[in-house]
Amino acid sequence: xxxxxxxxxxxxxxxxxxxxxxxxxxxxxxxxxxxxxxxxxxxxxxxxxxxxxxxxxxxxxxxxxxxxxxxxxxxxxxxxxxxxxxxxxxxxxxxxxxxxxxxxxxxxxxxxxxxxxxxxxxxxxxxxxxxxxxxxxxxxxxxxxxxxxxxxxxxxxxxxxxxxxxxxxxxxxxxxxxxxxxxxxxxxxxxxxx
Numbered sequence: 001x002x003x004x005x006x007x008x009x010x011x012x013x014x015x016x017x018x019x020x021x022x023x024x025x026x027x028x029x030x031x032x033x034x035x036x037x038x039x040x041x042x043x044x045x046x047x048x049x050x051x052x053x054x055x056x057x058x059x060x061x062x063x064x065x066x067x068x069x070x071x072x073x074x075x076x077x078x079x080x081x082x083x084x085x086x087x088x089x090x091x092x093x094x095x096x097x098x099x100x101x102x103x104x105x106x107x108x109x110x111x112x113x114x115x116x117x118x119x120x121x122x123x124x125x126x127x128x129x130x131x132x133x134x135x136x137x138x139x140x141x142x143x144x145x146x147x148x149x150x151x152x153x154x155x156x157x158x159x160x161x162x163x164x165x166x167x168x169x170x171x172x173x174x175x176x177x178x179x180x181x182x183x184x185x186x187x188x189x190x191x192x193x194x
Contacts, residue, residue, distance in 0.1 A: 092119075147182060
């Protein structure tokens with residue numbers, strides 16, 4: 001039975017690497033997948049999912065007005081298609097309607113949907129996509145990164161050029177290790193008030 005999955009964590013847990021490994025497993029067995037990434041993620045080549053360890057593959061960019069259900073339904077009508085899985089990177093950037101569409105893909109089109117993203121932003125607030133995935137995904141899977149102290153990291157801290165924690169700014173600021181670090185609750189709270 002197809003389900004909607006949400007693989008979540010703080011930054012630097014290997015979410016994208018896990019997504020790419022899942023996609024490889026399907027392809028290795030002769031099955032097709034559909035991969036999606038937000039259209040504004042411009043850290044790497046546009047329309048590509050790229051992991052920090054160098055793995056990469058093409059993906060379909062989506063924006064706010066994108067309709068996952070309609071797009072996937074059309075792809076499934078192509079004769080001899082062998083689409084067996086949908087994978088979404090940076091799923092925290094999904095909108096409420098996207099989560100509903102992806103849930104419908106698993107429920108009514110019978111295709112498993114694997115989404116990968118952050119649970120919260122740099123202030124500890126949920127992203128829209130994460131909030132609705134946590135509410136509607138049938139399977140929740142935590143991927144566990146490590147804080148510099150060795151404890152499980154659950155929070156994302158935005159840092160400035162000097163490595164100090166930033167506590168104001170827009171929710172979305174695309175960046176990697178140069179802008180974000182994963183922290184346990186204790187270090188997130190202590191650095192936030194420092």
